[in-house]
Amino acid sequence: MTDKPQQAAFTTKSRPGKQNERSDISVHFGISEEEKVAVQNRGKKVLMALQKLGINTKKGPVVSVLVSGGGLRAAIACQGVLTELSHLGILDMVTYIAGVSGSTWCMASLYTQSDDGWKDLWKAECELQRRLRENSWDFFIALNKLCKAAERDDYSLTDFWSHSFVYYLTKELMDFRLSHVKHQSVMGTVPYPIFATISQELKIGEKKNLKAWFEFTPDWAGYSTLGYSEPGAYVSTPHCGSKFEGGKLIKQEPERDFSYLRALCGSALADKDIVVQYIKDFFKKFMDLESMQRSVLIAEPDGINLKDILEELFNLMATFQTDGDCLPSLAKLQHTMSGDKNFDEAAAYVTKLTELLSRTDKDEQRQLFHELLIKTWKKDLMEKSHISSYLNFLWKTICCLLSWTWGTTNNFLYKAEDIEDKHLTGGQNLHLMDAGLAINSAYPLVLPPVRNSDIILSFDFSEGDPFMTITETENYCKSCNIPFPPVDKDRLKQDADAPWDCYVFEGEKGPVVMHFPLFNRVNCGSAGIIKEKWKTYETFRFRDYSDDEVIQLLKDSKLNVNKNKDRILAKISELSKATS
Structure with missing residues (x-):
């Protein structure tokens, strides 16, 4: 029996889905009209990929890839996973890629690629290895960027984190912006990207507040739809960070770049x-x-x-x-x-x-x-x-x-009349944080009724409990009355020290979930080796990885895809027949 849904986060005075006259702010259920077009066009690409494999169907399933947090370890492993998915032709069947924390460092870099770059992610992987090997980080560039960032009214420790920690680890700064991906996404040439954060204002104490999820896409940024009874509230991505009052644009600010977004998503505040x-x-x-x-x-x-x-x-x-x-x-x-x-x-x-x-x-x-x-x-x-x-x-x-000011940005819902929740409208600023403090995987952003995924490929790079994201998502879904496959927690507890490389969760309702722990019995061999791997690739390791360590991490993450290629394709094929 599911728990009763929580009190609505967004109570609107206007009909859900109606936008204000400037179309900068929207309150709606599910996905936006722009995203619907992108998903529809991506569906055509998915269908072509399925047909190449002999899967004849009129409509392919919605496949979502989730990549978890985990600092630089997650960024490198995410690259390995996506490169291998691309190599095997599976990435062409993916509608969404949703990332949290360190994985967004990889995502941001990939979404600066051209369409040709997406056809061969091996080149992006080689470029990642080159940056890390050559230590292409410049102290004076970091200093100049920080001095420039400090000129903004909304300067915070996220800016410091961006140009020190994230730049130092990834050896990369990017002026590219998420809205620049709009053309690729609307044409369906790349999976639709979702960058996940949470709102500090809605994360009270240690409670993982269900309303706190805040997403960034090429079209809109804001609080995602929660359950089946609460719409989401969004601002157009180019205007995220601009000043609004009463639902009207007061002062337009430049859209933040990918370097800042990576720091915002990966501020690693757990310790x-x-x-x-x-x-x-x-x-x-x-x-x-x-x-x-x-x-x-x-x-x-x-x-x-x-x-x-x-x-x-x-x-x-x-x-x-x-x-x-x-x-x-x-x-x-x-x-x-x-x-x-x-x-x-x-x-x-x-x-x-x-x-x-x-x-x-x-x-x-x-x-x-x-x-x-x-x-x-x-x-x-x-x-x-x-x-x-x-x-x-x-x-x-x-x-x-x-x-301790992180992720400061102008609150686009400040004094918005259509929103009755004062937690959302009362302050001029809001503060966004690493979603690793919530579930560490963006399940809430791809589950029904938001994006109705048919199959979720969850690549989990989390340190510690390899099933934490699964069990916490199950709890989340119960609280929101969202269908989620049954989870045998006793079995997962037994496997915690030495998990297998793939777990499949499915039930009568909800998506099929395929869960891939990073280090496991297949790519490591034993619980002892798994433990040593976690010591080598710990989340709060602030020194550089050696070239051999980077290569081994890429190899381990790719193996999780390669060894389970047939299982993934079989499940996609099965779901394709179900939607034909």
């Missing part, structure tokens, strides 16, 4: 302490850059040296975020400020803050630190500086670290 340490280490690289020290970039007019003060402030905010002892950092900061008349007020406030710290809770401490930042930052220092853009980047990053 906050590790993330803070990484940001701290990278920030120090910027501060200690040798060429900066030889120039007057840090040494400001009148002998004022901001380097030590900024660095101590950053260390203080990092310590606060990781629940460390802030008193030593405050003492160092006060010592650094003492004797400098420009910071007399801030130094005096440090004394007061030190006395109050032990008598306040976390939220109150954050307010005290915020006031300290206000008293420390001097506008005239920026005006005198020859490197105001650099100082602005440093300062904004410190402020974002204190508030």
Whole structure:
């Protein structure tokens, strides 16, 4: 017996599907009219691929490929999977590719390819290997990009993550935008892409809120349809990030590029302490850059040296975020400020803050630190500086670290009259995060009634429980009254340490799900080797993979496809007959 669906996230005063007069915002069930055209045209390509294999049918099934999160491991494994699916002719039968977290790093790169590039994904795989092997990452390019990003009102730690962590690991920056894929997708020459995130506003505490899923496609971005009773709310993809009020466009902002979208989808926030340490280490690289020290970039007019003060402030905010002892950092900061008349007020406030710290809770401490930042930052220092853009980047990053601000974007539903849920319309901004914090696979975006997949090929690169995405999706579907095949949890629990390479779940209703754990008995051989593989390819590995490690990971991921080619094609053929 299924649980009762949750209260509607979107209660509209207008008929679902009706768009406002500008057609920038839409509230509708299921997929948009633009996506319907893309899917219809893709269906023609799918039909041709089926006929090449001797599968005679008038209509092919909707095949969705899900690629999970998992950092750089997921990005490389995703490339291996898609290359092998392409090589075997199966990718031509796929309608949707939906990615979460690290897999979107691969997806973004592939969707910059031309149609010819999609015909031979081996070239994209070779290019990935070349980038990783040659370490094509440039510190000064990252710095320049960060200074430019900090000019935006919605600068957040996602921008920092994009041009430091994601760029450092993938060795790639992209100015290409998701809306640029629209031509390919509407013609049906490529599978329709779905990039998954979640909204921080709707993810309350540790509860994986059912309403929190936020998708990006070439046509629309927004909150997906939830269950059979709640429509989704969307903004046209080129306008995602622009300012809206009351459903009307107030100020158009440039569409964010793929580099930012990859950071947004893959912000890897599951382990906050590790993330803070990484940001701290990278920030120090910027501060200690040798060429900066030889120039007057840090040494400001009148002998004022901001380097030590900024660095101590950053260390203080990092310590606060990781629940460390802030008193030593405050003492160092006060010592650094003492004797400098420009910071007399801030130094005096440090004394007061030190006395109050032990008598306040976390939220109150954050307010005290915020006031300290206000008293420390001097506008005239920026005006005198020859490197105001650099100082602005440093300062904004410190402020974002204190508030732990990620994925800031303008809320397109701000004061929207057709939406009664105040969680959605009350704030000018919304904050988007890594969907790995939800299910780590984009099942909710391809299941009925959103996209009505007939078969889901789920390639799971998640570290830890190889069946977590399956069991959590089953729970999600029960809560939303969505059909999902039965899951034998006892069997999955027995197989957790050494899973097989493919599991098929099917029932009387809902899609057929084929689940492929990355490391398994077939490509590894034993539980011991599987365990060693996870140590080698751990999610929070911040050093480069060797060329041999990249090649082996590609080989393992491809084997999961190759060994199960006949099972996949047999199931697609069976479902094709059912839809003929």
